[in-house]
Structure formats: C-alpha cells, structure tokens
Amino acid sequence: MDMGPLELGPIVRAAGRQKSTFALVVLQLASGFLVAGSLLNIGWWFRNVGHASSGFDEADLIGLQVREPRASLGATTGPSATETGRPTLARVAAVPGVMTATRVSPPLRAETGAPTLYRATGPGARAWTIYTTPALLSVLGLKIVEGSIGDGPSDVTAPPVMITRWARDRLFAPGEPAVGRLIVGDDSGAGRVVGVLEDFRLREPFWDEVSSIVLRFSEPIDTDAASFVVRGRPGQRAAVEERLRALATGAPGSARLGSTMSYAAVRPRFQKVGDGLVLLFIDIGLTVSAIALVGAVAVSSFVVAARRHEIGIRRALGATRGDILRYFVVESTLAAAVGIGIGLAATVALLFGMRSALVGLPIGSWQLGAAAAFMWVNATAAALLPARHATRVSPTLATRGG
C-alpha cells in the first residue's frame, strides 16, 4: 500500500472515527497556543515598555532628593521642599563637576501621582505636570521646536509653561499656534505656553500619555521632599554623585535624608518588574509546554494503541514503516492546524480584552507566528515518538483479531 503525501482521505476518515480523541488533541493545542501566544505578546509588551528610551541623554544625569525633618521646620511652614529647595539648589550648582542643575517636582521617575486634565482650544488632554525651572531644558538637553524660554509676557497668575509636541497636538487644533496661548489645568491652574518641545517620556509604563508633558516654571505646591536633577561633566558621574550625596546628607548624625540616583546606572522599579514578569512568563510558558508535550505524547500513544490492529493490516497490505510514520505526522499536523486556528481566535479575543488593563498591548504577528510554530513542533515531536513504535507493529498482528 503506497500512501502518497496528498492522500489525506484515510487520515481524515480515521480522525472522524475517533472524534472525541481528535477533539481532545485540538483542544490541547488550542489551549497551548492561547497560553503561548498571549504570554509572548504580553511579555514583549512589558519588555518594550520597560526599556523604552526616555528621549534624553541619561549618561551623566543624577537625581538628588533632600528631605528635612518636618518637625524641625514647624507647623507654620509649607511643604518642606519649599523650605529646602532654593538654598540647596544654590549649593548643588556649586559642587565641582556639576555642569548644570535644577529642581523638579515630581522626580522624573516618580511612581505615584496622576496626570492633570488640561484644556485649551482643542478637546483637552491629560498631561503630566512637572514643576521646574527653564534650566531643565539644558539639564536634559531638550529640544525646542516652537517658541523660546523668553517668549510671552511674565504673569504671576499664568506662569510660563512648555509643552511637548504630543500635548500640543491634543490641546490645539491642527495648524493652530500654541505659543502665547493659555492652557488651564484642573489642579495646577492656568499657564501661558512659551514653547513646544520635542517629545520625551516619563517612562511610566501603565499610561498611554507618557509623552504628554507640561513643564511649569513655578514653585511646586504640594511636594514634601525637594528633588533635583543634575548633569555632571562627562565621565565624572561617580565623583559628582559622591559629592552630592555628602552635601545632601549633611554632617554625620543628621536627621536629614539625602539620596542620589544615577539615571543611567539604576533601573527604574517598573523596568525591573517588567523584566521580572518576562522571566515569569517564560517560566509559565515552559511549564505549559511541558504539560502540552506530555499530553501530546499521551494522545499519540493512545491513538497508536487504539490502532495497532489497523496498523497491522496496513503493514500486511504493504505499507512501509515510512508510510506509517508519515501517516501519524500528517494526522498530527492536521490537528495542529485546527487547534492553532481555534487558539488564534481565542488569543486575539483575550488580548483585546487585556488592552483595558495594559495600554497599547500589541497583537503581534511574529509573536502569534512563533506560538503557532512552537505548537506545531510540539505536536509533531510528540507524535513522532509513539509513531516510531507504531512502525514496529508486526503485519501478523492483523491476523490475530486484535
């Protein structure tokens, strides 16, 4: 009996005779694809978001935070940042090796807080407000695409602000000039736009407005610790950081908190979490694969055991061992195709659902392709082992009546 490569009829009929078994294989592969495809997409999303570039040079950038004991400042004071911010900034700027420095509130990698809803002439947009000084532009090396720091009249009730291109495109109608216009934030009040900046990112992964930023050149209103961002001279980062730490902590035994952080050397918390989740997904993916592999071997064993008599007849009628092997591999591929199809639909549905929790979660074609290839290899590898046993079935088995 010569079974050509395109002779699918007997295979389909055999699958039809064992509907429940075939359905189980398909379900197993579909669920395996669902897990593998979803985890690949989610893992890739976490990896990309966690490692996205901030859009500014972090090589010699140092963060500094200073916090005085509040009790020592007394109840008549405002946020301690206000008390410590200005004098500390003057001392920071005088530290040898510091090129430029400024105050920022919140710190650039703040993990809490919420954006503000701003309104101008457009529909309004949420944006992250950073209270700072114009010096931040030179500290971070931000690029102005419209306007300049000196543009616009000085106004106490509407201090100057700079917005990113991303924010401008949502706050103003297309083609409408932004410079010189007022924007009003729900909790930060009005500000006059003096410039538009090239986009940069706050690198907070769970928001879709990470590039929507308003730099507000005024005193922060509710910050407890004073935060600074400092650019050291090239190659002197470690030495500058050490000097800044000494300056911030003060004399030994001081109750003041002074901490420094190198942006290039310290991974943000969410990046560590993102990387950790990728590892975790690999771990879970391998576990599910192990279950799927054992399952596929099991079902193939079952199929072979159930068809020993049939295989014996085929062998008695002249089928070679290669024919028998091919028979099972083609059958497994057929099941894989159906299972992957069902799994693909389920995965896409699940990923769509997850977009409400993970903003911008992609449904990537290579991830789905890789999952499909992985499940096919898994199913084929699992079919080969019992199929090799099947080829050893003696033709005389056919004469024994099972």
Place this chain on the structure above:
Amino acid sequence: MAMIWYQLRLAIGSLRKDWGLSLAMFVCLTLGSGLWTTAASHYLRNFPLDPGTSPDLHQIEIVHPRALALDRAARAEDFAWHARTWVTFPEYEILAGSGIPARQSGSFRAQVLAARPSDATPELVNARFVGADFLAMFAIPVGRGRSFTREEEAGQAAVVVLGRALNKSFFAGQNSVGKELTVEGRAFRVVGVLDEDAPLQPSWDPVWGGRDQDALYVPLSWARPLAAWPDRMIAQSPVATAADLWRSDTVFVSFWVQMPEVEMRARYRRYVDENLTGRGIVAHVRDLAEWHRAFPVPPSDIVYYTILLSVGMIGAAFTTARLLLAKGLARRGELGIHRALGATRGSLFLRQMLEAALITLPAVLAGLVWAAGQHAFFNEVALDNDIPVRLGLDGAVVGGVPSLMVGLLAAAYPAWRMSRTPPALQGKRI
C-alpha cells in the same frame, strides 16, 4: 471496607506496573495544579474572599464636588476614591465629635523620615496616622505587643506600632517591642508589631490599593506636632502652610466608625444630619456591605492571568484523561480477565478511580509546593510593591480542592470506559 482495601492494593499494583504512565500523570497534574494554585493566590491577593472586617463598620462619604472634578480629570474612576472616601480635617473633627459610635478612627498616610537611633541614615517610610481604635476596628492582628490606647493617643504618648515590613528592615524581624526609633527626628517607642503584611487592597483606605503597605502606625494626635504632610491629598484650595492645612478644605482623612447597635446607627445618622447636612454638606452613612458595593476592587489584569493559568490546569486534566485511556486500552485484556473472573463494572470503576486518586492527591500536594516556589520567584523578580505573594490557607484551599476535583473528574470518563470492558476467556472476548 475489605473490598475497598482489596481494590486499593490492586490499584497500587497497577500504578507500579505502568510506572511510566503514572509518572507522566503525576507530573502533568502537579504542574497543572501548581499553575492553578499560583493563579488562585494572586487572584485572592487582589480580590480577597473575606477581608475579616466587622460588618458593623460604617464610612461617611461627604461629597466634595470640586475634589471629585479634580479626581475624575486626573484619570479613571478609581481616583475618585480620593474625593469620595476622604474628608477634610474640619469635617473629620465634626464627625469624630459625636461620642456616639462604639469605636471610631480617622487616618491618613504621610511619608515620614524614620530611623533607628543607632543608625544615622533616615529613610522615607509610609506612616499612617490613626486613632487608637484603628487596628481593632479593621481586625489587624498585633502579633507582638499591643496597639496604643485612647489615653496614650489623647496624652500624645510617643508610641508607634510597626508594620511587618518595617520591622523586618529596621529590626531584622525580631521582637522590637520596647525598642526606640525616631520619626521626623523625635524618639518614639515601639509598643506593637504586626505579624502579617497588610492586604493589597486595604478597605480602610482604598486609595492605596496595590501600593506599598503602611510601614508604621502613629497616633493621630501626633500629626500636627510632626507637621505631617498628607500624601496624595486633594488641595481644593491652595494651602500655603502646614497650619493652614488643618483648617483648609483639602481632603485627606479616611474616617470610619463602628456601630453595632441599630439605635446607635440611628442616633449617628441624626447627628450627621444636624451637624453636616444642616450646613449644606451632603453626607452618606454607609455600612461595610454597602461600602463594598459602592467601592469595588477595580478590575485588574490578574483576571486574565487567572484565565490563562486555568487553561494550564484544564490542559493537564485532558492529558490525564488521555493517559488513563491509553493505559486502560493497553490493559484491556487484563481487565477482560478480571471481568471473566467475576469483577463487576462497579468494582472496575472504583479501582480506576482509586488509582486516579492515588496519583491526584500527591500531585495536588506537590502542586502546592510548586506554587510556593513560583511565589518565591515572583516575589524575587517581579514584585511591584512590598506586599509579597504568599500561599495562605485560602490559596491552598481554592487552589488544591478544585485541582483534586478536576483530577478525579478527568479520571471518571476513562474509568467508565474501562469498566465497560467485556469479559474475556483465555484472552479472547466472550
């Protein structure tokens, strides 16, 4: 009984005979059960079965339209918690001044500088300023020592209760009761230490759900002397100084009362009407059940991960079913002889099920161990706050019992199929 014992011996013999298939089933069920238990623990961490709080607890929601607008503008509904579950300090003083509830406590969270006296380097930690009843109201067990008393709170005694995480980092998890630490440069004595981590979704202040837990609990009467600056407060009007804050319309205090008696509740509602509603302030008194309905735990991506991992468990069940089918098929002849020798279908079914139970039970236990390992791995590499995932009793039950049921259910169909094997004579079917 003797019959079951006999069947048990046969089942053990059968397992040993096909040890390869038995091992494959054990591995599959262990991994499937482990995946499910891992998912269950994470799910329960986000959506606990029973927060363990008294149903007599009530919270008073005061509508702050301006704060609500700021909240909603900032982002999604969950941020409206600031405006809806917090009150201003002047409102708190009115609410707390009734003398009616059996217990009551206002609380708010602020970052404070804390240090061990021997350690010159202070750290910024999350302190919760609370009333003396706070820990008892929310059934937060003080493992060592005690909470501070109403007298200590009123007398501004310099005492604190440490959370588990801070006690671990400051005192290496030892019993630190009686030891000292400084808060904002002042010396405080530890009178109690919590043995357990705080829940991920603290009902006493849902604003902080998913964030780091409260590190220490300081008497509320210390808030002003320490000039505590509340974290994530909603300043409806600009606040210039700490002194202004206490009389301002800034919302930042979470306030709860415990009222076990109907009469007490009625009196308190009248008090709220007279003192707040009468002044044009809209206030709602909610019991805990109503409060949970009004402020449910927000949707989380953990639901999707739970679905994904349950697929792993179901896959393991399918695999087990198929392995048992394959096993039964391979031993059809032997089963036929048993039938010919008088074994009933019921006894064959029982034996197959016993065999499945002998694999499933240890696999579920191994799955619990595997899940504990997964939790340790997660806590090491992917924890995004200081509240670790642990395998608690609830997780073990919600993870283990369904795994056991699924394992047995997976065996039921193959066992039924095998029990229908016809009797055989000299190896041939009759």
